[in-house]
Amino acid sequence: MFMQMVDGTIVTTALPRITADLGASAQAQLLVVSGYALAFACTLLTAARLGELVGRRIMFLGSVAGFTAASVWCGMAGSAGELVAARVVQGGAAGGMAAQTIAIVGASFPRSRHAQAFAVYGAVAGFAGMVGPILGGALVTADVFGLGWHSIFLINVPLGLIAFGLALRYLHLGRPERRERLDLPGAVLSSACLFALLVALTDIQQNGWRAGPLAMIAVAAAGAAVFVAQQRRAARRGGAALVRFDVFGDRGFALGSVLITVFFGLFTAFVFAISITLQEVLRFSPWQTGLLMTPFAIGACAGALASPMLVRRWGVRVLAAGIAGFGAWVAIGAGYLSLTGGAISVPLVAGPVVLAGLGVGLFSVPLQPVILSGLDQRQLDATSGLVPTIEQIGNALGLALLSAVFFRAHTLSGSVTMFAAIAVAALGTAVLTLALPEPADRR
Incomplete structure (x- = not known):
């Protein structure tokens, strides 16, 4: 890993x-x-x-x-x-x-x-x-x-x-x-759809909204519909489908898939926005940018390691509090940038950066075991490629939407607006998280 x-x-x-x-x-x-x-x-x-x-x-x-x-x-x-x-x-x-x-x-x-x-x-x-x-x-x-x-x-x-x-x-x-045999038509179709979708989103990230990539997204969506129908037909006939869609019958996994997509898009957008703001707007070097974000990584690791114990006691409220805390600190950071005109005091921001990372760790790490807790072992096996695929789609969506909407011009006001949007999306994610069923070991 x-x-x-x-x-x-x-x-x-x-x-x-x-x-x-x-x-x-x-x-x-x-x-x-x-x-x-x-x-x-x-x-x-x-x-x-x-x-x-x-x-x-x-x-x-x-x-x-x-x-x-x-x-x-x-x-x-x-x-x-x-x-x-x-x-x-x-x-x-x-x-x-x-x-x-x-x-x-x-x-x-x-x-x-x-x-x-x-x-x-x-x-x-x-x-x-x-x-x-x-x-x-x-x-x-x-x-x-x-x-x-x-x-x-x-x-x-x-x-x-x-x-x-x-x-x-x-x-x-x-x-x-x-x-069993590999579902070769399903493998080719799924790979082609993902390739078309991700290439289109990458193009949008680089060049903004254009007819070509939008058409590719439409083709990918149509191909995905064909793929779903083909997989369901294969499953009904007793074949070895590439994706078992019955896992989406579990409410925790279905809602969790939405949360994974939103969070990975949100987090990828946040990391990209931090990089652009610090390097392109505030003129930090890549090395300085990395050092400033080190407390975030420390906080995320601490949240990750503490999350199992906290989730056992308080359940999905821990996840909701984590992503809400992240959103709150990002909102405070946007206000700080606006008030100071981009003049950052590294010692002053280190604490909030740690706490923002802590929130991410408390949300992202227990999310996976929570949404998988209602699945049996065979269903669990079936999600081994599906979950990281959903994560990658979220990554690409986050970057494409952020860069196309906010970052055609690299300005301080654009950074503040974009961080505010990320904060609002994080707080909305916290509300949605509360709808998750409690983990199986707490029911």
């Missing part, structure tokens, strides 16, 4: 150096970042199903090996085109790892321990996502062994070897009881 999350963000601070070294065009720069994300998102559903068919252990080990090898390829790339190709392979392998996570946790721990296991998982994810830009800036600045930007990819080699060795030693999941 650490490798997967770091590689999604570590490249951002090294991109100027990569561009100068490889002579990358603007399009190639975009593909270095988005190629990884697209391959990751489009792989998840198929990789999760493959894990069911061939075994989670085999799929996970193969994906870790592929990710490590692709990282070496990225680190040795001699041209922008080669780096883009390597990043696509790396993103696909990352999807292969991520798609097994929920099923592995579900099978490896008793249901009573899921909250604690997901808390550790969430803390690592939050920390890795925030530390990525900091680590990237540090590695490029330190120029370790004269490797320059290459080191941001080659650092995955020791991490990958450790992950492979630990999984080989400790991950002992049984082989699948029965052999």
Whole structure:
């Protein structure tokens, strides 16, 4: 998880150096970042199903090996085109790892321990996502062994070897009881729909609302309708559907899916807005931006680790309070920026930044075990690729809507307005969260 999350963000601070070294065009720069994300998102559903068919252990080990090898390829790339190709392979392998996570946790721990296991998982994810830009800036600045930007990819080699060795030693999941075929038409259709949707949203993020990407979204929606019908037909005939839509019959999972989409869009928009505001508006360096957001990561980790105990006592009210607290501190931050004209006192804002991160940790980490608590083990397996796919759609929606609506011009007033909008959306999410059913162990 650490490798997967770091590689999604570590490249951002090294991109100027990569561009100068490889002579990358603007399009190639975009593909270095988005190629990884697209391959990751489009792989998840198929990789999760493959894990069911061939075994989670085999799929996970193969994906870790592929990710490590692709990282070496990225680190040795001699041209922008080669780096883009390597990043696509790396993103696909990352999807292969991520798609097994929920099923592995579900099978490896008793249901009573899921909250604690997901808390550790969430803390690592939050920390890795925030530390990525900091680590990237540090590695490029330190120029370790004269490797320059290459080191941001080659650092995955020791991490990958450790992950492979630990999984080989400790991950002992049984082989699948029965052999089924992969739903190849469903895999192709789902990947094509996701690709069209995410490419369109990426284009909107870069260029605003245009007819082309809107048409692609319409095509993706039509394809998704065909995919749902095809999957339902396959399930009725007793075939091995790629997605089990019966999981949406559980109220907790159905409502939780909406919350996941909204939260990941909200959080991705927040991180993007922070980066734009600090670097483009207030002229912070990437390194200073990363350092200022470190207290946020610390708060998120603390919230993640405390959340299981708090949820056992107070239930979904903890999640609602967490996201409401995040929204409140973002609103206060918007007011602070407006009053000071963008003059930030780092010691003064450190405390509120920690508390905003705490709120995110209290909401995001227990959300997954709460919405999955009403599902049986087979349904739990079926969500292993579905949940991270929903997260990726939320990420893309958040960035596209934020950049298209608020950030065509990078101004302080635009930043204040956008943070205010994020705060309102967070408070609305808190209200919706209260409609979640209580976790099974509290009923």
